[in-house]
């Protein structure tokens with residue numbers, strides 16, 4: 001018997017749980033899912049420091065676990081399963097990620113840290129849909145995370161050691177198992193209990209709803225957007241046409257004419273399987289939820305920008321929940337307007353609403369408050385104040401081409417101090433998110449000095465010096481940028497081990513360096529300017545590191561599309577493919593140009609040449 005129709009959607013698929021966790025197996029089989037278990041061999045050794053949030057780390061680990069199993073099964077049988085599920089559970093306290101203890105002492109350290117305090121348990125989940133065509137494996141990953149807060153009682157040393165000696169902590173994140181003896185340590189839990197045990201079943205079902213049941217118009221009136229559809233109890237579930245009623249179809253599943261025309265074949269995530277709309281007029285086409293979301297997308301962006309501009313996320317950072325009226329007072333805005341904005345932020349997943357008022361989600365705390373290390377507040381503000389206006393000219397830019405539009409209402413000169421700082425904050429936020437991945441994409445230990453051209457606040461330079469302590473790094477940027485770099489340094493002063501040189505890389509002498517770095521620079525310029533810049537550096541160095549989003553043969557990744565239009569409306573530059581970058585670099589004497597991915601939004605290329613005599 002299956003209680004949730006969404007679980008039923010998986011019954012006729014070959015589903016694999018990529019996990020050795022007996023808890024995950026139990027939770028999913030109790031929910032009525034049929035699956036095979038293939039524990040993942042992925043080594044959980046990702047660099048935690050390179051992730052902006054703990055849950056990003058858990059999601060990535062879950063994803064790698066699932067992908068490893070999908071690829072291994074495909075290699076073995078040349079046929080992957082239909083769906084592979086991976087999960088990873090971590091405990092976090094005070095910015096520290098706790099996984100499974102390595103020994104009893106480690107378990108003691110973890111439990112002492114949790115003793116008497118509240119901590120968060122995150123489970124990242126990846127649902128990988130596999131499709132094999134002509135022996136080629138195509139993978140589509142959906143991912144999410146769930147957070148549960150757990151408070152431990154004050155526990156005596158004796159009790160901690162007794163618990164550790166029971167052996168229970170050793171295979172569990174944070175060194176405890178809430179479902180067994182560890183339950184005695186816990187004072188209260190806020191959120192999904194099963195999430196702590198290793199699998200957030202409720203969120204998983206909601207995710208399946210999103211994937212398998214894009215809402216229909218009539219459903220939208222009845223069902224709240226993110227809830228699981230009305231729970232039916234039924235035994236005979238089938239994806240196969242005509243074999244029993246489909247819960248997504250309500251009560252008419254058994255009827256012939258209508259059932260035939262309207263039979264729901266929305267079997268999987270968009271893109272992996274087609275929909276079957278007959279277009280006869282008898283049944284409406286599948287509800288275009290994604291399209292409507294796109295049409296409304298600008299409203300969501302604007303709501304986010306306005307909340308940032310009014311410092312909503314700063315007001316709520318790290319504090320107790322506040323009522324709309326109190327927030328309105330602090331941001332100097334009307335109560336009714338504030339309440340509506342806050343509710344929109346809740347719907348967008350930026351705030352949470354409880355009986356005690358509104359509070360930031362972790363995403364907002366980390367990325368939307370203005371002062372965090374990984375804050376994107378500056379980027380949101382620049383998007384609001386600058387890109388928003390430029391995009392009103394998109395139609396003109398498309399009609400006339402970048403070069404025609406450029407110069408009419410293109411990049412405004414960054415004159416005022418306010419504008420300069422806003423630009424730098426935006427660049428800094430993006431660079432902080434990717435600096436570590438760019439710095440570690442290749443082994444750069446053979447270089448002794450590097451110069452980051454257009455390196456702005458030095459975020460990438462700092463990551464390089466952390467990774468290669470012997471590398472001497474210079475940041476080269478316009479004088480009006482260098483003038484303000486100090487306020488972006490963690491200690492509020494320029495570090496001794498990095499130098500900043502003001503200048504224009506098209507006009508002024510460049511600092512001597514073994515390796516030149518161009519991160520998000522070349523896409524700003526047309527080919528002739530790129531060649532001018534490359535010829536200035538090529539004769540002087542042994543290597544070049546270029547970080548850009550490289551266009552791929554397949555349709556561009558969603559993440560790179562806005563950037564490509566951004567360039568169209570404001571500069572004469574453009575994104576380029578690997579052959580294009582390779583051609584440009586090889587024309588200037590760089591050989592052996594290699595590519596590495598540095599996350600969804602950036603790729604890194606390294607080209608080398610014989611060191612100058």
Ligand SMILES: Cc1cn([C@H]2C[C@H](O)[C@@H](COP(=O)(O)OP(=O)(O)OP(=O)(O)O)O2)c(=O)[nH]c1=O
Pocket residue numbers: 018019020021022023024039040044065087088089090091100121171172173174176177178179182196197198
């Ligand atoms: C906090 C907590 C964790 N856990 C478990 C859930 C997970 O199985 C484990 C965290 O380790 P994970 O690395 O998430 O999972 P795993 O190694 O057990 O299995 P696999 O990697 O093969 O999927 O801790 C509990 O069982 N109870 C708890 O209260």
